[in-house]
Amino acid sequence: MELTLSIRRRGLARWKPAAGLLIATVVLGWAAGALESRGYPWEGLAAWVVSLGSGIVLLMVASGLLAGGDRVFRAVCRLAAVGIVLLVLAILAELVANSMPSIRKFGIGFLFSTQWDHITGHFGAVSSIFGTLASTLIAMLLAGPLALLIALFLVELAPPWMSRIVGGAIELLAAIPSIIYGMWGMFIFAPYLQNHIQPAMNRWLGWTGLFSGPPLGIGLLPAGIILALMILPFITAVARDVFQMVPAVVKESAYGMGATTWEVTRKVTLRYGARGIAGGLFLGLGRAIGETMAVTFVIGNNHHISTSLNSSSNTISSTIANEFIEATDPIYYSSLVELGLVLLVMTMAINVIADLWLKRLGKSMGAL
Amino acid sequence: MDPKALSWHIEQAGPMRPRGRRGRRLLNRGVCAFSIASAAVGLLFLAWILWTVMHRGAAAINWTFFTHRLAPPGAEDGGVGNAIVGTLLMTLLATLLAVPIGLLAGVWLSEFGRDSRLAGIVRMFCNVLMGTPSILIGLFIYTVIVIQTRPPHFSGYAGAIALAILMLPLVARTAEEMLRLVPNELRESAMALAMPRWRVTLTILFRSAKAGIITGIVLAVARVSGETAPLMFTALNSNYWPDTMNEQMSNLTMTVYQYAKSPYPDWQQQAWGAALLITAGVLVTTLGARLILLTGRGRGARR
Known part of the structure; x- marks a missing residue:
């Protein structure tokens, strides 16, 4: 009896600071709004921050008390x-909701139409999807082998x-932030490619039909190369971990032979590490497919499908980045959101596969 | 390693057919040479990019560059002072939003969820969110905040929230990983002293995983502060010193984007200067965080 009483009393004593914090949170939150609306924005911001902080402390105290x-x-x-799960679902739901007008108007045909004309209002995703897949493919073809070779160098x-x-x-x-890649690509790498590499490629590899058209420096090829550079560290890191995980005994016995x-x-x-490496490649794929800023700078932003690597093209993310702000027409806007939805579904699928394949590896993809 | 597993590996390796010793050696040499060359290519591009940014950026940097605000092309006294302030503010607010929630989620994954099915789902969604293109986060915030506010307007708050969403899974996963590295004996001995779980977590686990968690947060902050795409449709950019976060907000990355794409040489010059600031900031923070972890205090840390 006495024991419960004393616990209760101690519990009561702890209420005081909590009540103080509760009042502080409410008052400061209210003050923040008031200050901001009356032209004291900085004081308002400070109040918001303190209010948020006291709210969090309150939560913790409350949980203890x-x-x-x-x-x-x-x-x-x-x-x-x-909340994180709900957030992802909310992103998906919000994109679906906002692309509804476009989905209703174009239906499944959106995915198969090559038109992208904001004057007549006909939109189709094919050119963007093509550019996305083509630039990603180039990036994977370059970065995959390169990353494996670098991992081999690092480990063996x-x-x-x-x-x-x-x-x-x-x-x-x-x-390195992606915008830096983009700037470097546009000002330094593209001219270099145009003057030194592409003429030679046209001459020697022109017969493949992949290098027709004038070398502009911008287009699918530089986009692919820059994407390759950007995903290289991700694949290398996974491949290196995979190589290191192979038991030394197994390797040594092979060397012994x-x-x-x-x-x-x-x-x-x-x-031994095939699955892990596949997971790493998918991780790189997921990064490459959604990369925006670097690609926007060098791909040329043209709704045009061509098998030539020299031609300018566009990707889903570069189209959104370029056209979203201008898209005042509702159907144009919702078509762009639907493009985003297509990209989201693609990256989700890729990430889930990478996740499943990397799970066995116990490799996390956190900030470290 | 037990013989059974060993024989499995040998079976996996398949038969090794005899081949000329010379050919095998030559092939090996070739692959090794390629391997070294690949590493050199990687380093070369890194050096090329960093050198370009340093070389071109240094020319733009002077005192006015830091103290003045964005100016129209041709103006003598243009700087990126307001963009620096804007980037710092939005990153700060994003950190304040994402860190507490991320830490709590990380605690749940490592302390309560552990190997349950729900924890598996949460981890998977964390990875999905980490892999979601940042421009889509910007799009999401545009639809739920920018056009829902009355009147619809871009704001620093929207930008900060977009950045916070990007940070959230990074913080959650690193927190989980770092807490998992804390030995179970610590939890057990603390709980044997009748400490409630929440106090064990907040006072003991966090303390022993401090270095790792802080490093993770700093790395996440560094990564987020260099992002452009999520700000495009949320904070946009502004030529003015920020008066409030409730309006379009200047920031470095969007400034680089707009200036670099402009036809004016003086703007492009300033874009390089801003690019140098961003790169230096992000790289120094990243390296610093890793160094802290390496130099001893990173007890229980992975790398």
């Missing part, structure tokens, strides 16, 4: 976790100190 503190804490944590060939430095440098490629480094890699390492 109730008799079932742990239950509340657990519920709050769970709410946050489930380089001495540890060099491996650490080179590996860190390759990872830095992932830290007289196998060369390449043979060990091809016949032991790659087979």
Whole structure:
């Protein structure tokens, strides 16, 4: 009896600061709105921040103070976790809702129409999907082998100190913001490609039909190359982890049989980690397919389908980036949102597959 | 390794047919050479990009560049001061929004959800959100905030919320990972002292996973602060010093985008300067965070 009383009393004592915080949260939140509407924006912002902070502290205190503190804490944590799921679903739902006018008007034909004409109001996704897939394909063809070779270098060939430095440098490629890639691509790389690489390609590889048309520097090829650079660190990181996970005993026994480094890699390492590497490739694919800024700078933004890598093209994300602000016409707007929806569905599918394949690896894709 | 597993691996490897020793060696040499060359190519491009940004950007940087606001082309006294302030503010607000929620979600995944089915689903959605193109996040915020506010307007708040959504899964997953590395004995001994779970988590687990979690947050902040696409339809850009976050807000990345695409040489010059600021900021933060983790204090950290 006494015990419960004392607990209750202590619980009561803890109410005071909590009540204070509750009042502070409400008052500050209200003050924030009031200040901001009366032309004291900075004071308003500060009040918002403090209000938010006290709200969070309040949440934590509240979770401790109730008799079932742990239950509340657990519920709050769970709410946050489930919130992420709901957020993804909300993004999906919102894009579906906003693309409804376009879905109603064009139906499934949206996915098969090559038209993109905002004067007559006919929209189709084919040119954007084609550009997205083509530039991603180029990126994967370049980055996949390159990443595997770099991972091989990092794990098998380089001495540890060099491996650490080179590996860190390759990872830095992932830290460079995509707009920097875009700017570098447009001002430096595209002219270089136009003057030095593309004429040679046209001459020697022109027979393939992939390099017809004048070399402009911008177009599918530079977009693919820059995307390849951007996804290189992701695939390399996964491939390196996969290579390192192969048990040393297995590799050593192959070396003991007289196998060369390449043979060990091809016949032991790659087979052992095939699934992980596939997961890594899908991770890179997911990044490449949705990349916006870098591509927007160099792809030329043209709703035009051509098999030539020299021709300018567009991707789903570059189309949205370029045209969204101008799209005042409702059907134009909702067609752009529907393009976004197509992209979202594509990246979701790719990420789920990558997730399933990487699960076995225990590799996370967090910030580290 | 037990013999059964070993024989499985050997079966996986398939038969090794005899081949000329010379050919095999040559092939091996060739692959090794290619491997070294690939690493060199990667480094070359990194150096090329960084050098370009430094070289071109340095020419734009002077005192006015930091202290003045965006100006029309041809103006003598243009700077990116307001864009720096805008980027910092939006990143700050995004961090304030995303970190508490992300940490709580990470706690749930590591402490309560663990291997349950719901936890698996949450992890998968985290990864999906991480892989969602950032421009779609911008689109989402445009539809739920920008056009819903009365009157519809772009705002720094919308930009910050978009950035926060990008940060959220990063924070959640790193927090989970770092908390999972804390040895179970710590939880058990604390709970044996009748500490409630919430206090164990907040006072003991967070403290022992501090270095890793802070590094993760800093890396997430660095990544988000260099984003352009989510700001395009949310904060847009502005030529003025921000008066409030409830209006179009200047920021560095959109400034780079608009200036670089413009035909004016002086704007392009300033775009390079701003690009240098962004790159330097992001890279220094990223490297700094990794260094903190490497130099000892990263107990229980992965890398």
